[in-house]
Amino acid sequence: MKPTPPQVPGLPLIGNMRDFMGDRSVFFQRSFEKYGPIFSLQIGPKKMAVIAGAEAAETFFTKTDGDLRMDKAYGPLRAMFGEIAFTASPEVYNAQRHILHAPFKGGKMPGYVRVMQVEIQQWLDSLGTSGEIDLVESLAPVVQNVAAHAIMGEDFRKRMGREFWDLYEDLNKGLDMVFPPNWPLPKFRKRDRAKARMHEIIAPIIAERRTNSNQYDDMLQDFVEARYKDDSPVPDEIIIGLITALMFAGHETTVGQAAWTIVELLKHPDYLAKVQAEIDEKTFPGKPIDIGTMAQMQYVAWAVDETTRLHPSADMIMRAAETDIEVGDYRIPKGWMVLLGTEIGHRLPDTFDDAEAYDPLRYAPGREEQKQHKYTITGFGGGAHKCTGMNFANNEMLLITTMLLQQFELELLNPNPTRSYSVGANRPAGAVVRYKRKAQQAIPAEVVAQAVAAGCPHITAMQDAPHTN
Numbered sequence: 001m002k003p004t005p006p007q008v009p010g011l012p013l014i015g016n017m018r019d020f021m022g023d024r025s026v027f028f029q030r031s032f033e034k035y036g037p038i039f040s041l042q043i044g045p046k047k048m049a050v051i052a053g054a055e056a057a058e059t060f061f062t063k064t065d066g067d068l069r070m071d072k073a074y075g076p077l078r079a080m081f082g083e084i085a086f087t088a089s090p091e092v093y094n095a096q097r098h099i100l101h102a103p104f105k106g107g108k109m110p111g112y113v114r115v116m117q118v119e120i121q122q123w124l125d126s127l128g129t130s131g132e133i134d135l136v137e138s139l140a141p142v143v144q145n146v147a148a149h150a151i152m153g154e155d156f157r158k159r160m161g162r163e164f165w166d167l168y169e170d171l172n173k174g175l176d177m178v179f180p181p182n183w184p185l186p187k188f189r190k191r192d193r194a195k196a197r198m199h200e201i202i203a204p205i206i207a208e209r210r211t212n213s214n215q216y217d218d219m220l221q222d223f224v225e226a227r228y229k230d231d232s233p234v235p236d237e238i239i240i241g242l243i244t245a246l247m248f249a250g251h252e253t254t255v256g257q258a259a260w261t262i263v264e265l266l267k268h269p270d271y272l273a274k275v276q277a278e279i280d281e282k283t284f285p286g287k288p289i290d291i292g293t294m295a296q297m298q299y300v301a302w303a304v305d306e307t308t309r310l311h312p313s314a315d316m317i318m319r320a321a322e323t324d325i326e327v328g329d330y331r332i333p334k335g336w337m338v339l340l341g342t343e344i345g346h347r348l349p350d351t352f353d354d355a356e357a358y359d360p361l362r363y364a365p366g367r368e369e370q371k372q373h374k375y376t377i378t379g380f381g382g383g384a385h386k387c388t389g390m391n392f393a394n395n396e397m398l399l400i401t402t403m404l405l406q407q408f409e410l411e412l413l414n415p416n417p418t419r420s421y422s423v424g425a426n427r428p429a430g431a432v433v434r435y436k437r438k439a440q441q442a443i444p445a446e447v448v449a450q451a452v453a454a455g456c457p458h459i460t461a462m463q464d465a466p467h468t469n
């Protein structure tokens with residue numbers, strides 16, 4: 001029988017808990033250097049195996065929903081969302097999967113991209129001519145507004161957006177990996193009150209949507225119109241669970257990686273110059289950036305990809321072992337948690353050229369290091385549960401980067417931000433940027449005409465700006 005993975009020494013009773021709750025990235029990297037890409041931890045009474053690398057990831061994703069269970073690993077999330085997506089048993093998930101995926105079907109992205117630009121531009125307009133921002137604090141409401149607008153529609157975003165996100169905060173704070181979710185703790189009561197209030201807000205909206213379905217085009221409407229295989233409609237409870245789960249899955253993750261993308265670019269002026277040249281050549285302030293133009297923004301896209309590699313928001317992905325499983329030379333016993341260390345896997349020296357270096361050109365034709373194996377990069381997961389919002393998130397991060405650099409000069413005041421961990425995502429701490437609005441350029445007349453035709457949200461402002469003929 002194969003041995004269990006080598007154990008990283010810890011303290012009596014708590015085991016490796018202190019290191020695990022601290023800077024996990026440093027702790028995992030140190031453990032990897034000493035024990036290799038498979039090692040084990042003791043977190044209080046729980047045994048965990050950390051595994052990394054493409055082969056291990058393949059085992060991890062192909063065994064998911066069989067020997068490895070997602071719902072059992074993410075159990076504490078069930079009290080927040082009910083039985084949906086990552087908290088659902090494999091049977092429920094299979095019945096639900098096409099509903100979860102409905103808003104991400106082809107053809108919907110141009111609409112989301114327009115929503116993103118409206119919200120990002122409102123943020124940029126609010127910044128004034130110069131100042132300082134903490135990237136994470138400043139980006140968080142932008143990403144929330146994009147999510148509320150795309151998921152629930154413009155009217156909801158304007159009327160209820162803020163109240164909804166405050167309730168969402170209470171829901172989020174009720175996440176606890178230690179205490180049973182039905183204990184009478186104040187934070188659990190607050191979570192349940194927030195859930196009840198969300199229900200009060202959303203149930204009448206769903207009822208209205210069920211009767212006037214042809215008037216809406218957003219993610220909520222996709223869920224309202226979806227049907228199970230037996231043609232039954234999706235109950236309100238499940239729709240509300242799906243909406244809040246999308247917000248959970250997509251918001252802190254996107255904020256973290258968007259902020260890291262800007263930080264890394266400002267730390268690497270040579271690559272930033274290529275990105276800036278691309279933005280200046282392919283986009284114009286006030287002119288909507290369509291999907292076709294976005295597809296040509298190669299240097300920006302590689303910067304976004306390099307952030308996914310070096311700073312994956314989901315730095316570990318969890319499962320629970322239902323039976324003994326073998327990974328490489330080791331056996332992971334039934335009952336253990338299994339953690340796929342995405343960040344370790346993304347920094348393996350035998351997989352990437354100078355793996356610790358920031359080098360977005362590693363994705364360029366001729367190198368394409370990400371293509372060595374299907375699971376070389378796992379920042380958005382893999383297999384059946386691979387992130388449904390990956391393209392949405394990548395487009396949003398590309399637009400945030402492009403529009404910010406298009407309209408502002410930036411300087412990173414703290415060149416070495418540390419990492420902080422929020423629920424399920426890592427982000428730069430203390431990433432303060434000084435910004436100065438660029439002088440307004442003359443807008444070519446044909447750009448104005450195109451913008452009018454495309455329904456640009458800032459056309460009025462543009463028409464007041466100087467034109468060239």
Ligand code: HEM
Pocket residue numbers: 070085086100245246247249250251253254257312313314317318378379380381382384385386387388389390392393
């Ligand atoms: C940078 C941003 C994001 C990152 C790094 C990220 C990462 C991930 C990862 C690693 C998984 C797989 C989890 C697992 O296997 O245990 C996942 C799943 C998921 N993500 Fe994302 N995500 C991001 C943005 C989004 C957005 C914007 C949305 C929706 C609007 C979204 C919706 C989902 C959903 C619904 C799942 C579950 C899929 C399933 O179980 O079938 N994510 N994400």
